[in-house]
Amino acid sequence: MPVLVKDLFVIQTNLTPKNPVTKEREIDLKMLEKNCRLIRRFYETQQRSKLYANLITINVDVQTVIRMSVASHDTMSDLQDRSLEIFPKMTKQQQQAVQTIENLEDVGFF
Structure with missing residues (x-):
């Protein structure tokens, strides 16, 4: 289940409140980067577990x-x-x- 950065950007945009001064939504790039790393680690772990399962035939x-x-x-x-x-x-x-x-x-x- 690959998640693209664009998807994370949309999700984070919908979850963030609007800035009271500018009336626009602001994205926290550090949080976006953290989410991308987390999903990448999860995806790599998932791939390793598939390979691990294939070793135990x-x-x-x-x-x-x-x-x-x-x-x-x-x-x-x-x-x-x-x-x-x-x-x-x-x-x-x-x-x-x-x-x-x-x-x-x-x-x-x-």
Whole structure:
């Protein structure tokens, strides 16, 4: 749902009261810029979440939980906790150990 700057400008124009001296509506450019940044961050997050969902093709239940959490407007901390449950953060040593085990399994050692 892309929102253009023009749309924000119209919305902000309709919400701002008229200046009593000039009888014209004034736009707060700082607020307009802030709204544009916020919407851009939201849009980028939405795109990242789509890519994140595509990475987890194996477990449909996990995808469903993530989508339902986002749809129910869970807080950022709840989403981060759920993300760590699904893909825990590992140190470099742990990642190397996992990679070594996966390589050995691919070769047929295990």
